[in-house]
Amino acid sequence: MRDSIIAAVPEFNLITDEKLRNDTIDIWVEALETGGFDVEEMKKIPFTLLADNVNITFLEHVRTVCQMCEAMADVLIKAYSDRVKINKDHLIAGALLADIGKMIEFEKKPDGSLVKGHLGDMLRHPFTGVGMCFKRDIPYEVMHVIAVHSKEGDHVKRSPEAIIFHHADFTDFDLVR
Numbered sequence: 001m002r003d004s005i006i007a008a009v010p011e012f013n014l015i016t017d018e019k020l021r022n023d024t025i026d027i028w029v030e031a032l033e034t035g036g037f038d039v040e041e042m043k044k045i046p047f048t049l050l051a052d053n054v055n056i057t058f059l060e061h062v063r064t065v066c067q068m069c070e071a072m073a074d075v076l077i078k079a080y081s082d083r084v085k086i087n088k089d090h091l092i093a094g095a096l097l098a099d100i101g102k103m104i105e106f107e108k109k110p111d112g113s114l115v116k117g118h119l120g121d122m123l124r125h126p127f128t129g130v131g132m133c134f135k136r137d138i139p140y141e142v143m144h145v146i147a148v149h150s151k152e153g154d155h156v157k158r159s160p161e162a163i164i165f166h167h168a169d170f171t172d173f174d175l176v177r
Helices: 002-008 010-014 018-035 058-083 088-097 118-122 125-135 140-147 160-176
Strands: 106-108 114-116
Touching: 002 010, 002 018, 010 018, 010 058, 010 088, 018 088, 018 125, 058 088, 058 160, 088 125, 088 140, 088 160, 106 118, 125 140, 140 160
Parallel strands: none
Antiparallel strands: 106 114
């Protein structure tokens, strides 16, 4: 499964820290196996269950938001140089992991439809995503991006990486809602 994940999400290669890149991929493998999904299904399932008739897939959303994050970081770094501190490895890993908890939040019904499962009722994907990261000793800065990317972070001071991801994520979400 690892090879098919890397092939489907070349953005993993943007993470220069080899350990962080491998740990990020390992979390994807674990999430897909735990949720009973495969890469082909990620190419088909909607990225959210919060809107009707979503025609953007989970994989499209994750990759697009990650690419937007990289582009935003590059513009900010070019414009402000060392006056803005952005750790691109933390940003990219956070972007790739922010929604991975959905793979265990979503539940497949026998007819192939998706619903929010019991786990999703109890814990939203920012929580489950962070929980998965603790097992792999992911840096707290990456977990912060995951934890505060959605409404859960509205009353928290976000890091530069979390700010970039939050806005990229909601740009994509608001366009399809």
